Amino acid sequence: MRARALFVATILTGSFLLFLVQPLVARLALPQLGGAPAVWNSAMLVYQALLLAGYAYAHAIARLALKRQAIIHLIVLVIAGLTLPIGLADLAPPASQGLEALWVPLLFALTIGPVFFAVSAQAPLMQRWYAANPEAGDPYWLYAASNLGSFAGLLAYPLFLEPNLPLGSQSWAWSAGYVLLIALVAAAAWTRRGAPVESDAALSDENAEPIGWRRIVLWLALSAVPSGLMLSTTTHLTTDIVAMPLLWVIPLGLYLLSFVFAFNERSALGYTLARVAPVVVLLAGGMAMVSQNAASLSIGLATVLMLFVLATALHRRLYFERPSPRRLTLFYLAMSAGGALGGVFTALVAPLLFDWVWEHPVLVLAAAALLPDRPLVAWMDRLGLTGRQKRIMVATLLAAAAGIAMLVNRWVMLQDDTLVLLGMLAAAACGVLVLGHRRAMVAVLFVLMLGRGGYQTLETSVEGSRDRSYFGVYTVRDLPEEGRRSLISGTTLHGLQFTEPDKRREPTTYYGRDSGVGAALSQLPAIAGPGARVGVVGLGVGTVACYRKPGQRWDFFEIDRTVLSYSRDETFTFVSDCAPDADIHLGDARIVLDRFRERMRPEDRFDALVIDAFSSDAIPLHLVTDEAFDIYRRTLADDGLLLIHISNRFIDLSPMMAAVAQRHGMIGVLRSHQDPPFADGISPSLWVVMARDPKPLAALLSARPDLAWHRLPPPAQEVWTDDFASILPFIQWQNVLGRGP
Incomplete structure (x- = not known):
């Protein structure tokens, strides 16, 4: 013992x-x-x-x-x-x-x-x-x-x-x-x-049971699909559902927990999950191609539940396919190789092959194909159907599922959530009835995916209006009837430009003229003179470029070549229209800016430095630490303005900004542009403006007395550093849980 x-x-x-x-x-x-x-x-x-x-x-x-x-x-x-x-x-x-x-x-x-x-x-x-x-x-x-x-x-x-x-x-x-x-x-x-x-x-290994290549391939598949599905679930959630803090922990944790119940022959929960897995994959897997207007906590919960159920079912099948202890290390070697293959496909190969997270529905379909092939209830046998009659019944149910899926697609377009739910349940019922016929069940799942958002996702890919890089999935949407073009990154509006010639230089979204950055950059000539130098971390669609005035020198720092290409090929023309001679530096902002700082002369330091590198609601922690702000401060003129965009649905960064300002001997104000009505194309935003010298900050506030400026809140107890940082104290759990205002 x-x-x-x-x-x-x-x-x-x-x-x-x-x-x-x-x-x-x-x-x-x-x-x-x-x-x-x-x-x-x-x-x-x-x-x-x-x-x-x-x-x-x-x-x-x-x-x-x-x-x-x-x-x-x-x-x-x-x-x-x-x-x-x-x-x-x-x-x-x-x-x-x-x-x-x-x-x-x-x-x-x-x-x-x-x-x-x-x-x-x-x-x-x-x-x-x-x-x-x-x-x-x-x-x-x-x-x-x-x-x-x-x-x-x-x-x-x-x-x-x-x-x-x-x-x-x-x-x-x-x-x-x-x-x-x-x-x-x-x-x-x-x-x-x-x-x-x-x-x-x-x-x-002598006299051990023979292990054929078919069995090894099965071990590899049963290991690779859950491993890849764990990563694709994380990508799908953060790309198209909701980018919550620490979200990556949930799929990985459930993946690990699945082994606990799967590798226990007497686990009642493991047995139950394996039995209901086909039903769960039909219901939740039907949403695996959703990509538009999908910011829903319920879809996110269904997605992670499906991962747990499928991983448990597949790992349980893997457990029952285990060899004797004589072949134990070979078994685990094959498991590890399968896990690595699933990870390589999802993390490295898929971003190069696909313009969207297509690996997710592919892996969901693969998981469905690997589930044990048996009906929940052998209803066809109880009805005494013959082989030919069974085939006719299966074909009829397939046709019914396809017809229902077409109706679901129409109801999705009409945004009738009640009919969509009823239609998905009806199509899933067809899939449950064909259990025991593996190919038919997978086919029902596929048509259900197409009906529940898949047609729209496919259409966007066929149109070629979507791009994918290691940094995200970007969709360019043209709305000619509204005279605007937008860039969507996952569930977040990344930028918007009016297409009418007389309006296309107008700043939009988080950078409107009444936002913190809009007010500061508009008044920069009066504050710093006509030859001001401006640095911008995070290019986006280049909206802030249209605050550039003649005589100013601008530098952009952007990490993603795909984002940069939208300005270079003039998909969005803010940069080409307003700052064609701006220098654009490619690479991680902190690393490139630090190298840039080493070459700067005192007179080259920025009069305004804009930090706007956040992607959706993700926090690039290394850009908001004490060491990062030390780099920013050293690139900033003594009387320069530091502007930080901290809009976020789930994390309140204002106490940390107050702590960083205090650490570096700066004073700061907060511009919260949250309350409607907003001008056309303007989004809510939260900007912090900092300065070491109170004079430029006072000049900004006096120049725009019509705007509400607020003091920073009490500072956080500790400043984030490269050595010590945690977002947990700053998470707004009421918003994470969907209880926010």
Whole structure:
């Protein structure tokens, strides 16, 4: 009994450390690499590759006698531990742009590679060692404990470690956990010191059951689809549903929890979820192609529920396809390879192939095809239908589902939510009735996807008005009857321009003339003189360019080539009309601006610096830390204005702005343009204006006495730094939960 508890503790500790170290290393690298999604994709790719390597190593040494396995693994753990405490590797940045795709994974691998590799191997090895005792029984249930530890580690970082410890202390805390893990592994090996020789032989690959390639392919598919679906669910939610803070934790956490219920043969919940999975995928999966006007918490909840149910059902099928303990390490090696394949497809391949998150409906359909093929109730057999009669009935139900889906599409266009819901239920009922006929059920799911928003999503792709990069999905929408063109990024209006010649230079959305940035840039000639220099972090569609006055020098800093292309090809003409000679610098704003600062002469410093790099409701944390504001302050003239756009549905950044201003000896005011009526094309906005010298700020306020300016709220207790930051205290939970005004 004690040995059983020891093996559980060892596996829990190792998995906990694995999922604790991933966000820790990403936070370490954030200031140097920037907040580009490509960086996170590279990080995930490295983690999955290291996990695969760790499982391959476990599979390789599992052929040896248990005593020799223990000695080798303990040596590997100790050698890897010599790289602790965790610190970012000293790797020089690439000499030329374009090599980051190779440099970023190498940096992560050098930083965390040795210990991640060593820890990742302990889960399959511990199960192998556990089974060395003939009385221990089936070891696969320990994998459920492993994923419970992973889930705990995933939640522990944003909820406990990050809000309470600086990065240096986090690294030392993780190192202490690693030492504990070595002790637990040694103790687990010691409990098996007296294992009979025949148990080693029983676990060897000699005379083990044959494993054909078809079975390995099935293992790969049952692992790859849930892994890819977890990532695609996160992308779909943040792109087209709602960009909530910490949202990435939910799909990953549910994915890990699915193993807990799937790898437990006696789990009533696991059995129930596997049985109802086809019904859930028909109901929730029917919304997998929704892309327009989809900012709905209910759709988001249905999407994550579907992920959990499908992952549990597929992982449960994977569990029942498991081999004997003799082939345990091969099984986990195939699982790891499948997980890596799903991640590579979703995180790296799909953004290059698709203009939208098409990987999500593709993976939902693949998941439906892999579900156990059996009816909920064998109603056709009870009715005594023959083979031909069954085929006719299935064809009839398919035709009915297709007809209902066409009606659902019409009701979607009419925005009749009640009829849409009833239609989806009717089509899903057709799908439930054809369960046991796999292809027919998948076909019903597909037509339901098309009816519930899929036609519109396909139409946008066919028109070629949508683009995708590693930074987001952008849709250009022309409304000629309203005389305007807009750029939509996920669920957020990214920019808008009037197409009529006499109005196309008029600032719109968050940059109207009564907004904080509009008021400041309009008065800049009077405040800083006719030759003012302006820097703008975040190009968007270039709206603020039309505040440029003759004689001013402007610089834009933009991370996404796709966004830049909309101005260069004159899809939006703000820049070409108003600031054609502006310099545009491509790259992460903090990194590029810091290099730009090093080359600046005192007279070249900005008279106004606009920080507007937020995407939807996501917070680029590295752009609002103390170190980032130190860069901004050093690029700003002594009497310059710093303007920060902090509009956000879920996070109140104003206390942090007050704290940063206080830290850097600046004073600030808040311009909240929230109350209607708004002018045509104007959106609510929240801007903070800061200055070290009170004179330009006083000049701005006196020049626009018609506007309501507010003092900043009491400052946050601590300023965010590269070493210590957490958004949890600033989340407006009433808005996250849909209870806001």
